[in-house]
Amino acid sequence: MVITMDKNYLLHVAESKAAYHKNQAKMGYEEKVKIIIELQKVKDEFQRSKGNNSKLIKNVWRFQL
Numbered sequence: 001m002v003i004t005m006d007k008n009y010l011l012h013v014a015e016s017k018a019a020y021h022k023n024q025a026k027m028g029y030e031e032k033v034k035i036i037i038e039l040q041k042v043k044d045e046f047q048r049s050k051g052n053n054s055k056l057i058k059n060v061w062r063f064q065l
Helices: 005-024 028-051
Strands: none
Touching: none
16 A cells, blocks of 8 residues: 655644754743653653553652742
């Protein structure tokens, strides 16, 4: 099975990714740290729900701004 994509669609995707990353680069460090902490919490909850205690994050960062 061969999937072909429209060239305009691929250009749109590439432009969207570039714009996203440009915006992310402008974000302050405080906001980036908050996002990392939230992602750690999500990963920890997900691992707990799967019952896989061996991959739990030992300490989710505690950080106040």
